Amino acid sequence: MTRKKLIAGNWKMNETIPEAVVLAQEISNLADPAALDAVDVAVCPPFVDLKPVKTVLEFDRVNIALGAQNVYWEPAGAFTGEISIPMIKEIGCTYCIVGHSERRNLFGETNEGVNLKARALIEAGIAPIVCVGESLSVRDEGVYLDFVTSQVRAAFAGMDAEDAVRAVVAYEPVWAIGTGRTATPEQAEEVCAAIRATLAELFGDDVAQQVRVLYGGSMNEGNAALLLVQPDIDGGLIGGAALKAVSFIEIVKAAR
Numbered sequence: 001m002t003r004k005k006l007i008a009g010n011w012k013m014n015e016t017i018p019e020a021v022v023l024a025q026e027i028s029n030l031a032d033p034a035a036l037d038a039v040d041v042a043v044c045p046p047f048v049d050l051k052p053v054k055t056v057l058e059f060d061r062v063n064i065a066l067g068a069q070n071v072y073w074e075p076a077g078a079f080t081g082e083i084s085i086p087m088i089k090e091i092g093c094t095y096c097i098v099g100h101s102e103r104r105n106l107f108g109e110t111n112e113g114v115n116l117k118a119r120a121l122i123e124a125g126i127a128p129i130v131c132v133g134e135s136l137s138v139r140d141e142g143v144y145l146d147f148v149t150s151q152v153r154a155a156f157a158g159m160d161a162e163d164a165v166r167a168v169v170a171y172e173p174v175w176a177i178g179t180g181r182t183a184t185p186e187q188a189e190e191v192c193a194a195i196r197a198t199l200a201e202l203f204g205d206d207v208a209q210q211v212r213v214l215y216g217g218s219m220n221e222g223n224a225a226l227l228l229v230q231p232d233i234d235g236g237l238i239g240g241a242a243l244k245a246v247s248f249i250e251i252v253k254a255a256r
């Protein structure tokens with residue numbers, strides 16, 4: 001089965017509103033409509049930038065989707081500092097990153113929380129981009145496949161096939177994030193294939209063949225093509241290179 005590739009830019013905690021508007025305009029200006037038909041493209045700015053960026057994308061009528069970087073699973077209430085799914089949905093988010101390693105490692109996000117967020121997003125019609133990935137020590141111990149596939153099992157716990165098919169998984173080895181040290185295409189493919197095999201075990205091969213598995217970790221315009229040509233890599237979750245419109249658009253072109 002051919003899965004449409006997805007290139008998603010995770011802007012992390014970068015860009016004030018005026019800066020975000022400029023970056024969105026630059027991406028919109030550089031994007032080739034034919035490429036945007038062939039590849040799904042999303043940008044995931046910080047919460048405060050979501051509405052201004054959405055306004056730019058709508059004004060330009062450009063086929064680029066909007067995603068959030070995190071969300072809370074309860075719909076409303078006394079959860080100071082959190083942002084709800086109805087809030088991001090109302091702005092127009094169709095994707096939301098969950099379980100990014102920075103959230104797991106710096107903010108104590110757990111597998112259970114990732115599962116609650118992913119399920120609540122699916123229920124609301126927003127595609128979770130579920131991030132998984134091992135640290136360097138786990139890789140060096142040689143148990144990275146078990147580690148990553150157990151994160152996948154935890155994130156998809158309690159879902160049925162109809163739910164699972166609406167999720168996206170992003171394999172992001174922690175040692176490759178923001179380090180300039182990219183996983184080789186073979187290393188990335190090995191884990192992405194193991195993720196797909198786990199989804200097949202949980203939900204059947206038909207579902208596993210439909211779920212997009214992205215790679216993230218120092219992906220840039222120079223290394224994207226070789227990663228994206230791997231049979232089980234269906235796109236990229238891009239950090240640093242997503243902050244440069246030219247680089248981001250070059251990655252989109254490589255995904256075609």
Ligand SMILES: O=C[C@H](O)COP(=O)(O)O
Pocket residue numbers: 010100172176177178179180216217218219237238239240241
């Ligand atoms: O979500 C994106 C990843 O953490 C990758 O970040 P990076 O491309 O800066 O390594």
